[in-house]
Structure formats: structure tokens, C-alpha cells
Ligand SMILES: Nc1nc2c(ncn2[C@@H]2O[C@H](COP(=O)(O)OP(=O)(O)O)[C@@H](O)[C@H]2O)c(=O)[nH]1
């Protein structure tokens with residue numbers, strides 16, 4: 001699951017010794033791994049094929065004797081190609097010369113339109129605009145109420161002349177909303193529409209009628225980041241049925257790789273403009289192609305991880321822990337720190353998610369998997385049975401202390417031993433990672449980003465501009481913390497990854513690919529172990 | 534696309550897929566409690582169709598002559614309880630609800646308690662959509678189930694998966710199965726162009742059958758899952 005493209009490719013390039021160019025077989029093997037990685041990320045099969053063709057061309061030129069090894073070079077190429085598709089046309093929201101600006105939201109059922117309407121409303125209001133939300137989803141039970149509540153929370157007015165639940169004409173509501181906005185001097189109108197399926201010709205026509213009634217400045221297609229191979233069909237149906245100007249990717253706070261972003265950007269050629277990443281009204285951001293590229297490749301959305309870490313971790317506490325780990329200042333990194341780090345990790349979400357966001361996680365995934373989230377309560381009991389001295393310096397825990405602790409925590413000495421050993425392992429691991437081997441932070445050690453700047457040679461490898469919203473990140477960071485660490489590349493070509501990646505069942509995969517199965521099924525057959533786990 | 538498959542290979546493939554999807558699975562809904570109402574807990578990520586499924590499922594049960602109570606344990610999303618209640622009144626069953634933002638477990642508890650008191654056959658409990666990555670919300674879900682079980686066993690935990698969902702569907706299912714032991718899958722929105730192929734993997738890995746499919750937004754758009762028809766749709770020209 002967490003095999004990253006690096007892991008896969010290093011497997012392919014294991015036996016390159018003595019060659020100066022990649023052979024045709026090397027390139028084919030490379031293409032296959034990229035193909036699987038992209039399919040696993042839900043990128044559309046057709047798009048994958050096109051993409052691979054482009055990458056193959058560039059891969060022919062890969063020089064084995066360069067500073068970057070072939071894995072690094074290929075990953076770099078793939079990443080660049082992804083970013084260029086995802087960010088090809090990125091742009092800002094347009095406003096009408098003569099207000100009101102009209103933004104129409106369209107998408108499948110459950111894609112997140114109503115929530116987005118509230119987020120957009122708040123966002124625009126904060127920019128000094130005066131937005132009006134329009135309840136033109138008269139289909140889904142109580143969608144109108146939902147919009148009213150959302151508008152209320154955002155402090156934005158809602159135009160809802162019809163009760164909904166099947167009553168009222170959405171085209172009429174949309175039309176009159178514009179007149180209402182003009183007379184009441186709202187300068188942006190956000191039209192929430194009912195969810196509809198691409199194959200529903202009647203409802204698609206209704207969407208087109210709403211469009212014609214309001215003459216939107218922007219039509220935004222809202223799509224769930226979890227969508228699979230159907231993304232392209234659906235996007236095309238909406239592009240043909242109503243047309244859209246930009247895409248909003250929703251539910252990015254989950255752990256879907258979000259390959260649909262690539263498919264839609266490639267096939268429809270419309271920019272992805274916003275990312276919606278939570279249920280709160282503020283969980284909304286501009287779209288960052290470079291973050292998305294890393295995410296699709298399973299190389300971790302490190303910047304998002306860091307932002308989340310900042311939200312969850314007590315900044316001061318983790319800075320202290322980082323200091324201890326790195327320099328031994330303020331005391332040794334002890335069991336109390338270990339516990340609070342683990343608890344913080346737990347607050348951040350299941351480890352699987354965090355794992356998925358760490359570049360090169362494959363190399364350490366076994367260690368991390370060994371931390372059972374539900375163990376944490378037991379660990380807490382053990383640690384709390386220790387004296388402060390033992391917690392800050394576990395080395396003093398001799399046999400008799402351990403048996404006392406075990407008794408106090410109602411457990412066995414073996415459990416205490418296991419915890420202490422795990423602590424020392426983790427400490428070692430975290431220290432080496434904080435030292436920069438992974439080019440960024442890690443969940444057990446979020447403070448690592450405040451580690452001393454990495455060597456210049458490494459930072460130089462970041463080709464594309466620093467992404468993200470520095471203002472936002474800065475505001476979370478303590479004043480004295482150097483923020484340069486946050487700009488760590490989501491992939492780091494200079495780092496050496498290389499473990500993991502089991503071989504997939506190549507023959508079966510090849511045989512099946514000749515049959516052009518739906519990608520979902522190809523994936524399934526590709527799994528080595530077809531039986532239940 | 535698939536028409537490029539030679540007919541014979543296609544048949545082999547179809548048979549193999551049908552076997553994978555396992556027509557022999559017990560896909561019946563467990564809604565009989567033992568002296569207490571059967572309790573069905575409906576879970577899933579945001580927007581998959583949980584509330585709608587409950588509305589439609591209530592309709593099916595009512596049509597079978599069962600008495601039903603709905604529990605609006607989605608106290609989080611704006612107007613979610615209203616939405617469930619609208620469904621309840623459409624199909625003529627009462628809805629137990631609590632204050633918005635209130636404790637979902639206590640609403641679920643109340644619903645089951647009320648179901649027991651009024652001697653209904655089945656209590657259907659709606660829950661807020663939650664991404665499986667949010668530990669706090671998953672813990673909350675576990676608690677909802679545990680609290681219900683102080684009153685009556687949960688006879689069925691249905692995970693609603695949207696047919697458009699890609700590979701992430703498997704991850705979702707793993708985590709939900711881990712937290713609340715799902716006993717069945719509802720594949721929603723199969724009336725669109727998406728085919729929901731991911732449930733094949735989900736079913737195999739977790740050994741939890743797909744029990745129902747959603748085919749639209751109307752009250753009667755919920756039908757039993759059928760392995761062969763599903764496979765035919767998967768292999769059909771898109
Ligand atoms: N076309 C179609 N739409 C559905 C189906 N099931 C639910 N929906 C729609 O999907 C959206 C989200 O459904 P809802 O029940 O509110 O999802 P919840 O957030 O999981 O409770 C609503 O617009 C529903 O009408 C289905 O089987 N087919």
C-alpha cells in the first residue's frame with residue numbers, strides 16, 4: 001500500500017552496474033512501475049498510457065553516471081510531468097467587471113457543493129466582498145436548510161425563496177437571485193445546485209438552464225478526491241452538459257491519493273483551483289500542483305503533514321522535544337517526551353495516513369507498524385508508574401526498578417522491557433531522521449523541521465518554487481523557529497531510499513493488461529495475494 | 534473497449550469474476566433482534582449516501598410489514614437530522630433526534646431505548662459521515678456502537694460505499710471494519726456511470742458481503758446485490 005514510486009523504481013534499477021544508459025528493458029520496467037503507481041492513485045487508465053509515453057521518451061535520455069541515480073532522475077521526470085499537467089493553467093478566481101460576479105457550483109451527489117458554498121462565502125467575505133448564497137438544490141431533502149445553517153455559520157446571507165424537498169423551480173430561483181443580488185448590492189452570488197449524475201440527461205439539462213439563467217462568471221466543478229476511474233466520464237459529462245471553468249477537489253483531508261485531479265486536468269484541460277480539506281468552514285485553500293503531484297505518487301504530502309502537525313501538536317512542546325533530541329539541550333529526550341509524541345501522533349489520525357505522507361516511508365514502515373495505536377494507553381500506564389528520574393533517563397531502569405514498574409502498572413516485566421527497548425529504537429530512528437535523512441519531518445518527530453538547516457546541496461534540489469501558504473504556516477510557527485525547514489521538498493532526490501517494494505505478479509499482470517480490463521480490476525489481479533488477509 | 538476481448542476469454546473472465554464476487558455469500562440483512570428490536574447502524578465517509586440509504590431501507594422494511602424507528606445520530610452536519618426526518622415522514626416512520634451538536638451516542642441510545650419501549654421491530658441508526666483517517670471521529674463511532682449495545686445488540690453494521698470511489702474505498706473499509714466490525718456493504722449511486730469495482734476487493738479482503746445497492750434518490754431505489762448482474766455491468770462497454 002505504501003510502496004512509493006522510489007521504492008518501486010529502486011527495485012527495478014537494482015542491477016544497473018556497469019551500464020551507462022538505461023536499456024530498453026529497464027525503461028519498460030520503469031514504465032510498468034509508474035503505471036502501477038498511477039493506477040493505484042486512481043489516475044485514469046487512458047491518461048496513464050499517455051503519460052507513460054511522455055515519460056518514456058524522457059527516460060531514454062537518463063544518464064546513469066550523473067550525480068542523481070536513475071531512480072532519482074526518473075522520479076524527478078515523473079514529478080515534473082505531473083506538476084506541469086496539474087499546474088498547467090492554474091489561475092485565480094475571476095470577478096465580473098460589472099457585479100455581481102456569479103459562481104455556479106456543479107457536481108455529483110455528495111461531492112461537497114453545499115459545504116463548499118459556505119467556505120467560498122466566508123473566504124470572499126473575509127476579502128471584503130459581500131457574497132450571497134443561493135439555495136438552488138431543491139432536490140435533496142433539506143439541502144435548503146443545510147445551506148441556511150452553513151450560511152449562518154459563515155455569516156453570509158442566503159437567498160432561499162423555495163423550501164426545496166422537491167418543491168420549487170431551481171432555474172427560477174437562480175434567475176431571481178441575480179435580481180435580488182443587484183437590488184441589495186451583493187457583489188458575488190454563489191449558486192448551490194443539486195447533485196446530479198453525468199448520465200442523467202434531464203438533470204444535466206436543468207443545470208444548463210440554471211447556467212443560462214444566471215450567466216455565471218465561473219462554473220466550478222466540485223469533485224471528491226476519492227473518486228476512482230469514473231472521474232473522467234463524469235468530468236466529461238459535466239464539461240459537455242454545463243461546461244465548467246475550474247475544478248474544486250474536495251475531501252482532501254482524507255488519504256485518497258487523488259489521481260482524479262490528474263485525469264481531469266489532463267482530459268478536460270481545466271485548472272484545479274481550490275482544495276477543500278475538512279468539514280470546517282476554514283478548511284479550504286488554493287490548489288498546489290506540487291503537493292498534489294507528490295501525493296499522487298505516494299511520496300507524501302509533506303507540507304500538508306506539517307500544517308496538520310502544527311495544528312495538532314503543541315508547538316512549544318515539540319520544539320522542546322526536538323531540541324532535546326538534536327542537541328540534548330534542556331535534558332535528554334526521555335519517556336515523557338516519547339509518550340507525548342506518540343499521543344500527538346495518535347491525535348493526528350491513524351498511522352496509516354501519516355505513513356502515507358512520509359517520503360520513503362517504506363524503509364521504516366515495519367518499525368512504525370510495530371506501534372499499535374491502541375497500545376498507547378498501556379504504555380501510558382507503564383510510563384506513569386515510573387519515577388520522574390526514570391522517565392527522563394530510562395537507562396537507570398535496572399531489573400528491580402523494572403519489576404516495581406511492572407507491578408505498579410499491573411503488567412509484566414516483559415512488557416516493560418519491550419517498551420524500554422522500543423523507546424531506545426525509536427529514539428535512534430528519530431534522531432537519524434531528524435538529522436535529515438528523510439529530507440523533512442516525521443510524525444514521531446514533527447519538531448524535526450526546526451532542526452538546523454540542511455546542507456545547501458540538498459535544498460538546491462528543489463526545482464519548483466516553494467509551495468504552500470507561507471503566511472499561514474508562519475503564523476503557526478513560533479517566532480524564533482526558522483521556517484526554512486518547512487520548505488523541504490516533498491521528495492528529496494538526494495535522499496537514498498531503496499527498501500521495500502515486493503515484486504508484483506508480472507506475468508498475470510501482463511496477460512491481463514492485454515485484455516484491457518477496467519483498471520479497478522487490473523489492480524485487483526495485480527495483487528500478489530488474492531486471498532483474504 | 535471490452536469488445537476487443539475474444540468471446541471465449543471474455544467468458545472465462547466473467548466466470549472468474551463471478552467466482553470472485555462469490556454468489557454464495559449470505560447477503561441477507563440481519564434485522565431480527567432477540568426479544569428486542571434489530572439494530573442497524575449505518576456508517577461511512579461523508580456524502581456516500583448513508584441517510585438516503587436509511588430512508589430507502591426503512592421503506593423496504595415497512596413494505597415487509599415491519600415497524601421501524603430512525604435514530605438521527607448525525608448531530609454534526611448542518612440539517613442532517615432534518616434530512617433524516619424528511620425521509621422518515623416520506624416512508625411513515627418516526628425519527629428520534631437530539632440537539633444539533635449533541636452527543637451522537639446518546640441520540641443512538643435514546644432511539645434504541647424508544648424502539649424497545651414501543652416494541653418496534655427495527656431501529657435504523659444514521660451516523661455522521663466521517664473520514665476514516667480521523668481518529669477522534671472513529672473513536673466516537675466505536676462509542677456509538679458500544680453505547681447502543683448496552684440496550685440491544687447491533688444486528689447489522691452497514692458501510693455505505695459510493696460507487697464512484699476508487700482505491701480509497703478499500704482503505705475506508707479496512708478502518709471501518711476495524712472500528713465497528715462491519716457486517717455488510719451498501720454500494721450506492723450505481724445508477725451513474727461508475728461501476729463500483731472496488732467492492733470486489735473489499736469483499737474479498739474483509740470477507741464482508743455487499744448486501745444492497747443504491748440506484749437513485751427515490752424511495753424505491755434500493756435493491757439486493759446480485760453478483761452476476763454486477764459482473765456483467767463491470768464488463769459492459771462504458
Ligand atoms: N444518484 C444517486 N444519488 C444518491 C444515491 N444515494 C444517495 N444519493 C445522493 O447522494 C447525496 C448524499 O447523500 P446522503 O444520504 O445525504 O449522504 P450521507 O452524507 O452519507 O448521509 C444526496 O444528494 C443523495 O440524494 C444513489 O443511490 N443514487
Ligand SMILES: [Mg+2]
Pocket residue numbers: 583584585607613659660661662
Ligand atoms: Mg447523512
